[in-house]
Amino acid sequence: MNIWMKTLTALAVALPLGMPAAAQDKVQVKFWTLKNPGMDEFIAGRVEAFEEANPGIEIIYEDFPNEAYKTAIQVALNGSEPPDAFYNWVGEDSSRFVREGLAMDISDYGTGPDGFQSLLSDGWLSSMRQDGGLYGVPLEAVSKFFYYNVPFFEEHDLKVPETFDDVVQMCRDIRAIDSNLVPLPLGNSERWKLIHWITMLNERIVGQEATSVDYSLSAPDDELFTNPGYVEAWEKVVELRDADCFEDAPNATAPELSYVMFSTQAAPMIYCGSWCAGIFDGDGFTDYAMFRMPPVEGGKGADGTNFVIIQGYQVSAKSKHPEETVKWLSFLVTPESGRGYAEAMSRVPSNPSGLEESESLTDSFKWIANDVASVTAPINVLDVLLDNNVSEAYLNAGVEVLNGSKTPQEAMDSVRQTALEVKNRQ
Amino acid sequence: MPQRPRTARSDGRLTYAAMLSPAIVLLSIFVFVPVALVLYGSLFRFGLTSAEWTFVGLSNYVRAMGDGVFWIALRNNIIIVVGSIVLQVGFGTLLAAVLDRGITVGNTVLRTIIFAPMVISSVAVGLIWLIILDPNVGPLVSLVKAMGLTPPRLGFLGDPSISIWVVLGIASWQYTGFMMVLILAGLQAVPKELYQAAALDGATGLRAFWHITLPAIRNILIVAVLITTVGGFKVFDLIFVTTGGGPANATQVLSTWIYFQAFNLGNTGYADAISVILLAIAVLLGWAQLKSSRRA
Amino acid sequence: MSDVKISGLRKSYGRFEAIKGVDLTVADGEFVVMVGPSGCGKSTLLRTIAGLEGADEGAIAVGGRDVTHEEPADRGVAMVFQNYALYPHMNVSGNMSFGLRMAGMAKDKIAAAVERAAGILNIGDHLDKQPKALSGGQKQRVAIGRAITRQPEVFLFDEPLSNLDAALRTKMRVELGRLHADLGATMIYVTHDQTEAMTMADRIVVLRDGLVEQVGSPRELYNRPVGRFVAGFLGSPRMNVVPARLTRREGDRITVSIDGLDDMTRPLDVTKGKDLREGDTVFVGIRPEAFGPPEDSGRRFALKIRVVENLGRETLVYGTPQGFVSDESDAEDGDLVIQFARQKDVRPGQTIDIGLSASALYIFDDAGLTRSFPNDH
Structure with a gap:
């Protein structure tokens, strides 16, 4: 026997012995999530608690920054060892994975008293239903409000706007008070800020029912995106721009800068996500209050709706341990986890039943959580809902309308043209 | 047992094969196989996560021909290539000539300062310039206003009519120093006697630069132009960070458009087709390089 | 008349005084060799005559014309460099005609001048070659040819043979002597090789530490050196x-x-x-x-x-x-x-x-x- 054979034999004997015995009979659940401030801390604590309660399961957890994740998850799901559970945006992103057979129907799991199907409301669960199946566990919701500077409003005797026209007028009033103030900073360099506006304007003017056939591209070709309300929604954006609501060059301004404008009181109002409250608090500015996007006069929007994006976890169709995986995901939506999530992330959890017990959550956060709970119909954001190519057309149309390089009519023409192309390719 | 000597011929063949195989294996893994996959993929319609690939023949290429953004991206690549040659190689030569002959004091310090942007990663350069060019708080806007001028209403990077030129300016800021150092090395290798001989023949100053200096650094200039051209066609990170291809695709280049189609819009087959077109351009440039270096 | 008259010439580089006051007259048609150990100022003196270095003090006149402040090209001098200094990107005829082209001479006149110089130096077959295709001796001929083409009043040579091997050096020495005889031009030649000085010069100028030590015919200097320095410098093996x-x-x-x-x-x-x-x-x-x-x-x-x-x-x-x-x-x-x-x-x-x-x-x-x-x- 030569030295090579000896070494190989020794290795072959040693390898199984070297493996920790415990790891061999533990079920490993691979879990991918997004890297957000506070997330790492929250997940680490939950993993510890879960593994203590379930000694037979080991959670292997990885997190990714936003942009990298979108690519990584697509590649990983097509690979041979995808994560068992993974973070996703509910809408086109989640339903595409369902259509392509990458996400698992978990209707049969998590039905016990500790299961997510018992812990979460039907409204929340419905966001994950598709073609009669249940394809994920919702974790949190993001909503969108007008934040306003309360002392400023009081000092100048400004009233909370009740209609969209009031908002436009408010911009003129604020500019009249001090032309250096930016009434409603936009920060559209990443393009999604204006899409949030247009999402809500479409709902307020066209109505959710009418938009849904266009968003899903199921309207007949000759009607697709032809509702004049879409053009009107863009015209509202032009009105805002012409009333000097926005900063100079909004397309070149970063979203972060628009937050800073509000928290440093260079801007008395901002249309901002529910996550913004935590940012303003962090910047040391807490004298604000919120209101929803007001109705547009003559619009078909329903009362009680608001912008709500749901995010959650899906289970890979290739997962070998769906039982254990769903057990872990259910653990993330218990009342205790929900409260922990809200405290760590300042985001609205899918299970709000533990929030009242919290001592650290701010009043504004509780207001947001209550407001989200009272939403009659969640309005999902355009770029999450639409086919990627159509959403891309919408994103660019927003930039061009703001720049004045396209009229509202031309903007909609380009969206309709892309929608037709995509529809006919399908 | 004495071995029979192998013939030199078979021995040589084996050695050649053994010597070449690592390179061939690596090239296959990292170049040939991916190229083949991209060529193959360009004939299909599929997304990154698609379970099914639909054969569409050459229609991805037809689509590119009718895709306005593809042509914008190609035009932008050409703007960056030509602009970079003019700015980076042109200014680099000018700076190198000044440093070589004109400035004797502080030469090294100046050279280091001008070269410095080169060692910063493009992503960091992009972020630095995002701050400088910010329309609300950026120092450049304040400077322009202080000079009594009006900054672009839509922002330096937000105005589609100037944004590609601003990006070109940033790229040139980053790489001109590199070109300068490259060309300076060439200038310093020109024997002083040549200039003295030329002075006696009546060529000094600009005439000496034209008749002696430029021909002497011709090969370095060719290399500089090639580096710039290749860099201009594969530019990605700087644009990705500063404008993301915007506003409304105004600064899209082929590489960002490929990335966008493949990873954001899920049109991987179409992205493959654009990649093949970019590859064809690269092969063409490589051929041109071979030709020009043979002539030199 | 193309004599060269140098008077009171001084030249310093910073604190280092390379030429400390030189007076020298080179007669029309004379072949003068300047010798001395390295650092004696012989090359600096030659380059100052050429105009490649400015003079701090003193004057240089060529053919009776004060050229102290003229551009190199306007002094009526041509120079042959030790390392040839041929323009690498021009062929032989391009190299030879460059000066005339810069002066804006008519094409047919340039061609005639190149042809004449090529004939003198026997390099007519090489006119289309690039410098890198030539041997050292051929390169030096081209460099000399380039000087001849311009038909200068004075030829300046800066150690032109020191990059050649011994056999070629001897041959070129003879050839330069013949050339001088044929052209009858004034030539100033710098070398550190006393054999070249002894064999070629009408008069030798021995320089030492920026000053002229002695001027005279080779035999004069050999037989009646003014001092140990000149006596030791000329003659091989040297004086005991x-x-x-x-x-x-x-x-x-x-x-x-x-x-x-x-x-x-x-x-x-x-x-x-x-x-x-x-x-x-x-x-x-x-x-x-x-x-x-x-x-x-x-x-x-x-x-x-x-x-x-x-x-x-x-x-x-x-x-x-x-x-x-x-x-x-x-x-x-x-x-x-x-x-x-x-x-x-x-x-x-x-x-x-x-x-x-x-x-x-x-x-x-x-x-x-x-x-x-x-x-x-």
């Missing part, structure tokens, strides 16, 4: 110099003594310089070829041979003299070099008798000035 003592002075006759030899009395040929007194240290210079046979030379000493160089026509013997040591020679350790103008059958280790005639001596004072010359000079 032996320390001695002045034992007696009687008017213009001095007697010197070398250890181990009888006193020798010589005329005092040069009276300017310090006043020589009895007991002063002096130096005696003996050319290697000036030693004689012991039987008819008056003085004799024994020489222990260390090295013998048989050169065929002549024989060089390096050896240690008995009784005294040399201060300077081409041999080491105080030895002497003796040249026999014939083949001589001697071996290292052997001791032979050498004769020395008082009439063959140079006598230098301790400041290095020549005070007494041999009889026949």
Whole structure:
């Protein structure tokens, strides 16, 4: 026997012995999530608690920054060892994975008293239903409000706007008070800020029912995106721009800068996500209050709706341990986890039943959580809902309308043209 | 047992094969196989996560021909290539000539300062310039206003009519120093006697630069132009960070458009087709390089 | 008239004074060679004449025209560089015609000038070649051809042959001599090689530390050097110099003594310089070829041979003299070099008798000035 054979034999004997015995009979659940401030801390604590309660399961957890994740998850799901559970945006992103057979129907799991199907409301669960199946566990919701500077409003005797026209007028009033103030900073360099506006304007003017056939591209070709309300929604954006609501060059301004404008009181109002409250608090500015996007006069929007994006976890169709995986995901939506999530992330959890017990959550956060709970119909954001190519057309149309390089009519023409192309390719 | 000597011929063949195989294996893994996959993929319609690939023949290429953004991206690549040659190689030569002959004091310090942007990663350069060019708080806007001028209403990077030129300016800021150092090395290798001989023949100053200096650094200039051209066609990170291809695709280049189609819009087959077109351009440039270096 | 007149020329680089006041006149058609050890200022002087360096003080006139502040191209001079300095991207005819093209001369005239120069130098076959395709000798011809094409009043050569091998150097030396004869042009030639100086020059200028040490014909400098420096610089192998003592002075006759030899009395040929007194240290210079046979030379000493160089026509013997040591020679350790103008059958280790005639001596004072010359000079 030569030295090579000896070494190989020794290795072959040693390898199984070297493996920790415990790891061999533990079920490993691979879990991918997004890297957000506070997330790492929250997940680490939950993993510890879960593994203590379930000694037979080991959670292997990885997190990714936003942009990298979108690519990584697509590649990983097509690979041979995808994560068992993974973070996703509910809408086109989640339903595409369902259509392509990458996400698992978990209707049969998590039905016990500790299961997510018992812990979460039907409204929340419905966001994950598709073609009669249940394809994920919702974790949190993001909503969108007008934040306003309360002392400023009081000092100048400004009233909370009740209609969209009031908002436009408010911009003129604020500019009249001090032309250096930016009434409603936009920060559209990443393009999604204006899409949030247009999402809500479409709902307020066209109505959710009418938009849904266009968003899903199921309207007949000759009607697709032809509702004049879409053009009107863009015209509202032009009105805002012409009333000097926005900063100079909004397309070149970063979203972060628009937050800073509000928290440093260079801007008395901002249309901002529910996550913004935590940012303003962090910047040391807490004298604000919120209101929803007001109705547009003559619009078909329903009362009680608001912008709500749901995010959650899906289970890979290739997962070998769906039982254990769903057990872990259910653990993330218990009342205790929900409260922990809200405290760590300042985001609205899918299970709000533990929030009242919290001592650290701010009043504004509780207001947001209550407001989200009272939403009659969640309005999902355009770029999450639409086919990627159509959403891309919408994103660019927003930039061009703001720049004045396209009229509202031309903007909609380009969206309709892309929608037709995509529809006919399908 | 004495071995029979192998013939030199078979021995040589084996050695050649053994010597070449690592390179061939690596090239296959990292170049040939991916190229083949991209060529193959360009004939299909599929997304990154698609379970099914639909054969569409050459229609991805037809689509590119009718895709306005593809042509914008190609035009932008050409703007960056030509602009970079003019700015980076042109200014680099000018700076190198000044440093070589004109400035004797502080030469090294100046050279280091001008070269410095080169060692910063493009992503960091992009972020630095995002701050400088910010329309609300950026120092450049304040400077322009202080000079009594009006900054672009839509922002330096937000105005589609100037944004590609601003990006070109940033790229040139980053790489001109590199070109300068490259060309300076060439200038310093020109024997002083040549200039003295030329002075006696009546060529000094600009005439000496034209008749002696430029021909002497011709090969370095060719290399500089090639580096710039290749860099201009594969530019990605700087644009990705500063404008993301915007506003409304105004600064899209082929590489960002490929990335966008493949990873954001899920049109991987179409992205493959654009990649093949970019590859064809690269092969063409490589051929041109071979030709020009043979002539030199 | 294309004479060159240099007066009161000074040139410094920072604190270093390269030329400390040079006056020199080169006559029309003269071939002047400037020699000296490295750092003596000979190249700087040439480059200042060319206009490649500016003069700090003094004036340069070419053909009676003051060119001190003219551009190099306007001085009527052409220069040939040590490393040829051919334009690498132009072919031979391009190199040769460059100056005329810069001057804006008509094309047919340029062609004629190139053809003429190529004919003179025998490089007509190479006109279309690139410089890198030429041998060293060919490159140097092209460099000279480039100078000829411009038909300058004065040719300047900066060590043009030092990059060539010995055989080629000898050949080019002869050729340059012929060229000078053919063209009849004024030429100023810088070299550190005394053979080139001796063989080519009408007059030699010996430079030392930025000053002209001596100007004269090669024979003048060889036979009547003003001092030890010039005496030692010209002649190969170089002059042997032996320390001695002045034992007696009687008017213009001095007697010197070398250890181990009888006193020798010589005329005092040069009276300017310090006043020589009895007991002063002096130096005696003996050319290697000036030693004689012991039987008819008056003085004799024994020489222990260390090295013998048989050169065929002549024989060089390096050896240690008995009784005294040399201060300077081409041999080491105080030895002497003796040249026999014939083949001589001697071996290292052997001791032979050498004769020395008082009439063959140079006598230098301790400041290095020549005070007494041999009889026949």
